[in-house]
Amino acid sequence: xxxxxxxxxxxxxxxxxxxxxxxxxxxxxxxxxxxxxxxxxxxxxxxxxxxxxxxxxxxxxxxxxxxxxxxxxxxxxxxxxxxxxxxxxxxxxxxxxxxxxxxxxxxxxxxxxxxxxxxxxxxxxxxxxxxxxxxxxxxxxxxxxxxxxxxxxxxxxxxxxxxxxxxxxxxxxxxxxxxxxxxxxxxxxxxxxxxxxxxxxxxxxxxxxxxxxxxxxxxxxxxxxxxxxxxxxxxxxxxxxxxxxxxxxxxxxxxxxxxxxxxxxxxxxxxxxxxxxxxxxxxxxxxxxxxxxxxxxxxxxxxxxxxxxxxxxxxxxxxxxxxxxxxxxxxxxxxxxxxxxxxxxxxxxxxxxxxxxxxxxxxxxxxxxxxxxxxxxxxxxxxxxxxxxxxxxxxxxxxxxxxxxxxxxxxxxxxxxxxxxxxxxxxxxxxxxxxxxxxxxxxxxxxxxxxxxxxxxxxxxxxxxxxxxxxxxxxxxxxxxxxxxxxxxxxxxxxxxxxxxxxxxxxxxxxxxxxxxxxxxxxxxx
Amino acid sequence: xxxxxxxxxxxxxxxxxxxxxxxxxxxxxxxxxxxxxxxxxxxxxxxxxxxxxxxxxxxxxxxxxxxxxxxxxxxxxxxxxxxxxxxxxxxxxxxxxxxxxxxxxxxxxxxxxxxxxxxxxxxxxxxxxxxxxxx
Numbered sequence: 001x002x003x004x005x006x007x008x009x010x011x012x013x014x015x016x017x018x019x020x021x022x023x024x025x026x027x028x029x030x031x032x033x034x035x036x037x038x039x040x041x042x043x044x045x046x047x048x049x050x051x052x053x054x055x056x057x058x059x060x061x062x063x064x065x066x067x068x069x070x071x072x073x074x075x076x077x078x079x080x081x082x083x084x085x086x087x088x089x090x091x092x093x094x095x096x097x098x099x100x101x102x103x104x105x106x107x108x109x110x111x112x113x114x115x116x117x118x119x120x121x122x123x124x125x126x127x128x129x130x131x132x133x134x135x136x137x138x139x140x141x142x143x144x145x146x147x148x149x150x151x152x153x154x155x156x157x158x159x160x161x162x163x164x165x166x167x168x169x170x171x172x173x174x175x176x177x178x179x180x181x182x183x184x185x186x187x188x189x190x191x192x193x194x195x196x197x198x199x200x201x202x203x204x205x206x207x208x209x210x211x212x213x214x215x216x217x218x219x220x221x222x223x224x225x226x227x228x229x230x231x232x233x234x235x236x237x238x239x240x241x242x243x244x245x246x247x248x249x250x251x252x253x254x255x256x257x258x259x260x261x262x263x264x265x266x267x268x269x270x271x272x273x274x275x276x277x278x279x280x281x282x283x284x285x286x287x288x289x290x291x292x293x294x295x296x297x298x299x300x301x302x303x304x305x306x307x308x309x310x311x312x313x314x315x316x317x318x319x320x321x322x323x324x325x326x327x328x329x330x331x332x333x334x335x336x337x338x339x340x341x342x343x344x345x346x347x348x349x350x351x352x353x354x355x356x357x358x359x360x361x362x363x364x365x366x367x368x369x370x371x372x373x374x375x376x377x378x379x380x381x382x383x384x385x386x387x388x389x390x391x392x393x394x395x396x397x398x399x400x401x402x403x404x405x406x407x408x409x410x411x412x413x414x415x416x417x418x419x420x421x422x423x424x425x426x427x428x429x430x431x432x433x434x435x436x437x438x439x440x441x442x443x444x445x446x447x448x449x450x451x452x453x454x455x456x457x458x459x460x461x462x463x464x465x466x467x468x469x470x471x472x473x474x475x476x477x478x479x480x481x482x483x484x485x486x487x488x489x490x491x492x493x494x495x496x497x498x499x500x501x502x503x504x505x506x507x508x509x510x511x512x513x514x515x516x517x518x519x520x521x522x523x524x525x526x
Numbered sequence: 527x528x529x530x531x532x533x534x535x536x537x538x539x540x541x542x543x544x545x546x547x548x549x550x551x552x553x554x555x556x557x558x559x560x561x562x563x564x565x566x567x568x569x570x571x572x573x574x575x576x577x578x579x580x581x582x583x584x585x586x587x588x589x590x591x592x593x594x595x596x597x598x599x600x601x602x603x604x605x606x607x608x609x610x611x612x613x614x615x616x617x618x619x620x621x622x623x624x625x626x627x628x629x630x631x632x633x634x635x636x637x638x639x640x641x642x643x644x645x646x647x648x649x650x651x652x653x654x655x656x657x658x659x660x661x
Contacts, residue, residue: 005541005565026571027541177540179632179658181639188639189647190630190657196640201653216648219623223653229627238627238654240617244642245631246658267613274585284610285598287587288634291537292547292554292578296635298535300542300565308635311532311547312554312581316588317603321631321638324607325645331611334649336641344637366564424538424573433579436572 002172003136004302004369004381009034011170013132015125017045017067017156018142018516021052023421025176025301028138041128045070045117046142047416048446048488049481058125061483063116064414064517065146065403071155072400073111074126075103075162083130085164092393093161099395106400114400130163134170141178142418145515147404149507154396161393167384177301179425184299187355187370188348192223197352213351216334225511226252227504230261240267244321245288249277250426250494253513254469254504271321274428277494288321289314295341297363299370303380305358306367403517404505407485411467411519413451414486415501418516423492431492443493444477447522451485452478455522462525465489467518470500473525487520527551533560537633538573541565545574547581554578614650623651630657 008014008031022029029052036042036055044056045067053059062070078084079100089096108119115122129135137160143152156173157166165171177183189196199206202220211218224232230252232238241262252258262268262281270282279285293314299305314320322344326336338344342360349355357372368379383389407414422439423430430436445465447457457463459478464471465487474489474496482488489498503518531546544563548556557578561568590606591598601609617625628646630639643655 025539025541027566180537182632184636185630185632185639185657188636189643190639192653192656214648218647219651219653223655226656238625239621240626243629245633246629269610283593285591290581292581296637301540306535306542309532309534311549315586321634322641325641327607328610329645329649332649341637348640429580432583433576435576
């Protein structure tokens with residue numbers, strides 16, 4: 001997030017797109033409710049009429065995968081009416097002319113035709129956002145999990161810059177992080193192109209810095225992304241895979257493909273706390289301590305680094321993940337000798353400028369938001385004040401591209417996936433929680449009453465949902481929360497895994513799969 | 527009777543709520559929200575309130591498991607770690623460091639993540655490091 005949670009409640013316009021905030025991030029939703037109570041305008045755009053839509057001044061349902069067209073249409077309206085922040089555009093940004101040339105191609109009528117949202121709503125949304133004193137954009141995987149994921153994010157950045165709603169309190173472009181420590185995993189260099197602190201592996205000076213710090217020869221070659229690793233296992237480039245605390249057999253798109261890939265590994269090692277469909281395929285499974293059994297830190301969506309503290313001893317023979325890694329490293333002849341999580345943190349902070357001023361004693365109390373470059377730095381609640389990381393903010397001219405797979409005669413329905421309020425990700429934790437599992441013990445597919453009537457599908461009936469990649473049998477929930485011609489399935493359930501159906505088509509830059517859009521057909525179960 | 531309440535950070539979503547795990551004689555029995563956490567200010571969602579229920583669930587993995595004759599069988603830590611190291615070494619020698627890939631974790635701590643990518647980059651010599659940020 002460019003801004004912090006607390007700032008949301010002082011925004012006078014909040015634009016939520018592709019985030020089921022009350023389900024995915026309940027405590028951020030609280031801030032939205034408070035802003036609304038103080039009089040903020042709330043805009044919600046989502047293919048489902050989610051709970052947050054009930055509080056919205058405008059709720060609009062877009063056709064799947066049409067966000068760029070919709071947003072370009074809003075920006076067309078803003079620009080033509082002169083509602084944009086001319087001073088901000090002039091002083092803080094570049095490439096504006098090329099951008100304007102692009103949005104000129106999206107008059108609201110065309111944006112409406114592509115997105116399915118009325119011209120009236122597009123104009124109203126544009127006006128609310130542009131005329132606000134401080135408007136905040138909140139998004140989540142509904143924006144990113146597309147073959148146009150990067151385009152979608154850049155388009156939101158365009159919108160924020162066009163109206164000067166960035167670099168000030170209660171504004172910004174705010175992606176909500178799905179996992180407790182996805183921010184931290186990225187910060188720590190859990191990515192194929194960067195060391196900790198987003199320092200590029202293919203820049204010689206940076207490579208030299210880490211070679212010195214780690215006393216090792218490092219590779220300047222950018223590594224494989226997760227989906228490329230799966231392909232690599234299948235074509236033989238990759239022979240061994242080490243997985244720590246992930247469950248690609250439920251979380252990844254096109255699971256049949258993932259299964260073939262994992263089965264092709266010469267050596268698959270999984271470190272986890274529970275058996276999962278992924279551990280079942282492993283050659284070696286190592287039991288890890290859960291968050292309640294170890295010390296450490298997590299970095300949340302607002303970049304706040306907070307302490308994790310050990311409450312109980314590891315269960316059975318489980319060990320800390322870092323201890324397992326260290327023991328293997330020592331056996332490989334690369335010595336590691338950390339005595340505690342804190343020692344690891346201190347080494348990490350010494351090579352990661354944004355964390356350089358953070359230490360365990362400083363995290364007592366409220367934690368600290370990075371960048372925090374020095375021991376006396378107070379942390380940074382919002383980014384891009386006065387200046388963007390790259391200097392001037394870059395407008396991108398982004399055209400609309402259709403999703404990789406759209407409905408046709410054979411697969412006539414759109415499928416989109418997401419979360420349910422009581423479950424979490426692949427369900428390995430929440431589905432072992434008696435109270436949560438009781439609330440929702442099985443997956444459902446949401447479909448519109450008109451579609452249900454036409455196919456003669458009754459509420460609660462088990463139906464078959466098929467895509468070009470597989471079929472699942474699942475109970476139907478008939479609801480007008482979802483649009484006509486669209487179905488929704490939560491992805492938490494290994495036994496009726498939505499990701500058997502989803503399309504592994506990737507965004508060309510971020511390599512994120514298009515979970516949010518594919519084509520399916522429905523049939524009564526045999 | 528030994529009772530403690532330990533302040534920690536929730537392991538579910540990216541909010542990062544502060545919560546107390548209540549521990550009675552080594553068992554986590556309840557969860558309480560932190561009233562002073564700047565994130566959740568004394569509140570929790572339904573998942574957070576019941577977070578203690580999965581931690582000591584009987585299904586937890588408690589011993590290393592190694593595949594022998596097609597099935598996963600319990601083994602000692604020593605033999606498990608030796609096996610891991612020998613397989614990684616074998617693949618690296620036969621096919622080069624880029625034949626090995628690592629998935630770090632959005633659920634593990636910063637410290638765990640830092641060390642696994644360091645293992646990949648410094649001990650093995652590959653940048654094949656990713657995690658589920660995209661998923």
